[in-house]
Amino acid sequence: xxxxxxxxxxxGRSARVxxxxxxxVTGLINERxxxxxxxxxxxxxxxxxxxxxxxxWGSLESLLSDVALTRLNAQSPMxxxxxxxxxxxxxxAQVAREITGPDGLLLVRLAVALSSDGGQGxxxxxxxxxxxxxxxQSMLDRARDRGExxxxxxxxxxxxxxxxxxxxxxxxxxxxxxxxDGLVDRLL
Amino acid sequence: xxxxxxxxxxxGRSARVxxxxxxxVTGLINERxxxxxxxxxxxxxxxxxxxxxxxxWGSLESLLSDVALTRLNAQSPMxxxxxxxxxxxxxxAQVAREITGPDGLLLVRLAVALSSDGGQGxxxxxxxxxxxxxxxQSMLDRARDRGExxxxxxxxxxxxxxxxxxxxxxxxxxxxxxxxDGLVDRLL
Numbered sequence: 001x002x003x004x005x006x007x008x009x010x011x012g013r014s015a016r017v018x019x020x021x022x023x024x025v026t027g028l029i030n031e032r033x034x035x036x037x038x039x040x041x042x043x044x045x046x047x048x049x050x051x052x053x054x055x056x057w058g059s060l061e062s063l064l065s066d067v068a069l070t071r072l073n074a075q076s077p078m079x080x081x082x083x084x085x086x087x088x089x090x091x092x093a094q095v096a097r098e099i100t101g102p103d104g105l106l107l108v109r110l111a112v113a114l115s116s117d118g119g120q121g122x123x124x125x126x127x128x129x130x131x132x133x134x135x136x137q138s139m140l141d142r143a144r145d146r147g148e149x150x151x152x153x154x155x156x157x158x159x160x161x162x163x164x165x166x167x168x169x170x171x172x173x174x175x176x177x178x179x180x181d182g183l184v185d186r187l188l
Numbered sequence: 189x190x191x192x193x194x195x196x197x198x199x200g201r202s203a204r205v206x207x208x209x210x211x212x213v214t215g216l217i218n219e220r221x222x223x224x225x226x227x228x229x230x231x232x233x234x235x236x237x238x239x240x241x242x243x244x245w246g247s248l249e250s251l252l253s254d255v256a257l258t259r260l261n262a263q264s265p266m267x268x269x270x271x272x273x274x275x276x277x278x279x280x281a282q283v284a285r286e287i288t289g290p291d292g293l294l295l296v297r298l299a300v301a302l303s304s305d306g307g308q309g310x311x312x313x314x315x316x317x318x319x320x321x322x323x324x325q326s327m328l329d330r331a332r333d334r335g336e337x338x339x340x341x342x343x344x345x346x347x348x349x350x351x352x353x354x355x356x357x358x359x360x361x362x363x364x365x366x367x368x369d370g371l372v373d374r375l376l
Contacts, residue, residue: 129358158371162354163346170317183346 020046021053025067039063046105065128072098078135084143084150088184091139092160099168133157151187159187207233209241213255227251255314260286266323272331272338276372279327280348284363287356323347339375347375 001126024045028037039060040155043050075098079090144150160183164175216225225256227248231238238338245251263286267278324341332338352363 126359157354158351159347162350165354166345166350171314 017046017048017052021048021056021063022067022070025063027072027116029064062127068129072132073135075101078139079138080142082146083144084140084148085184085188087139087143088156088160088188089181091136092164092180092184095161096164096180097127099164100173100175132165149188155187160184203239205234205236206244209236209244209251210255210258213251214259215254250315257316257319260320261323263289266327268327268330270334272328272334273372273376275327275331276344276348276376277369280352280368280372281322281365283349284352284368287352288361288363316376337376343375348372 021042023043027045028042039053041052042060042063043053046053053063057066076091076094079087079094081087081090135152136156140150140153140156163183164180167173167175199359209230212230215233216230227241228238229348230248230251231241234241241251245254264279264282267275267282269275269278321341324344328341328344352368355361355363
């Protein structure tokens with residue numbers, strides 16, 4: 001689902017405002033980079049009042065985190081194939097596709113920037129990470145319940161996600177399917 | 189060796205200018221972040237002419253890359269202990285100390301920023317990475333020559349450096365000695 005679809009989707013004023021605000025944030029990040037715009041500028045571009053944004057999200061940092069999480073979840077829903085190896089391969093391939101795609105680095109940089117500006121940004125980044133970790137943990141818990149040998153969520157971060165992130169951040173692309181599958185096989 | 193020592197070190201005008209320019213760059217990055225200053229501002233702070241900087245470094249990007257590499261080499265020289273396990277543990281501990289130290293994230297962010305602004309920045313980042321990879325490769329080659337089983341340099345990047353970088357970038361610190369040694373042991 002792209003932003004355009006989301007705008008057209010029925011769901012009342014609240015969903016429409018949410019989509020417009022998300023789209024405004026993505027556009028501003030693309031044009032100016034994270035941190036180089038204000039709530040007022042997001043509001044103006046989205047065609048809503050500043051106060052609507054503060055009421056719903058509380059701060060620019062929470063809004064940015066919400067945008068990041070929404071896009072992550074839309075692009076990389078956690079798979080449930082019935083086997084951990086297949087779940088992890090599917091998940092890793094999704095993440096690889098997402099972070100090498102047009103908005104991909106944006107998301108990684110947003111997460112990095114949220115983590116590094118302290119205060120609210122740090123809390124927002126913690127929430128974003130906690131949310132994704134919970135989803136990953138559910139996938140791992142399902143595998144454990146099926147009796148499969150299961151790594152920790154932090155091992156998945158360290159040995160599947162981190163190498164892909166760093167290679168993309170350093171411009172060492174593309175991430176081939178062989179490379180991505182290899183990271184999963186090595187961990188399992 | 190800190191910048192102050194380097195300034196006082198004998199070695200003529202060229203070494204002095206180099207140290208002053210490096211110090212100016214570090215200060216400007218700390219105050220304004222990467223990308224938010226010009227060669228002219230570096231020159232003014234260092235007390236040298238713009239043309240001296242262009243003659244020696246060619247571009248702001250090459251200068252930034254040189255600063256990053258000089259600091260990396262000063263802070264994390266490649267160890268040569270006679271055993272790959274000890275070399276890698278020492279190296280990983282140095283990197284962990286450096287990236288969790290006061291200038292640490294600066295260097296990682298500089299490398300990331302150099303990689304992501306395209307053109308000259310990308311080439312400078314490639315050189316920086318190539319330089320460090322050559323040093324790492326020498327360490328691995330020495331181990332191979334001694335008959336030790338030796339991972340690829342890219343495996344070291346993926347499974348020792350990348351997890352530490354990502355944890356620091358995401359604010360998941362400190363990196364305990366147990367964690368860092370564990371990354372090395374797991375790879376070997």
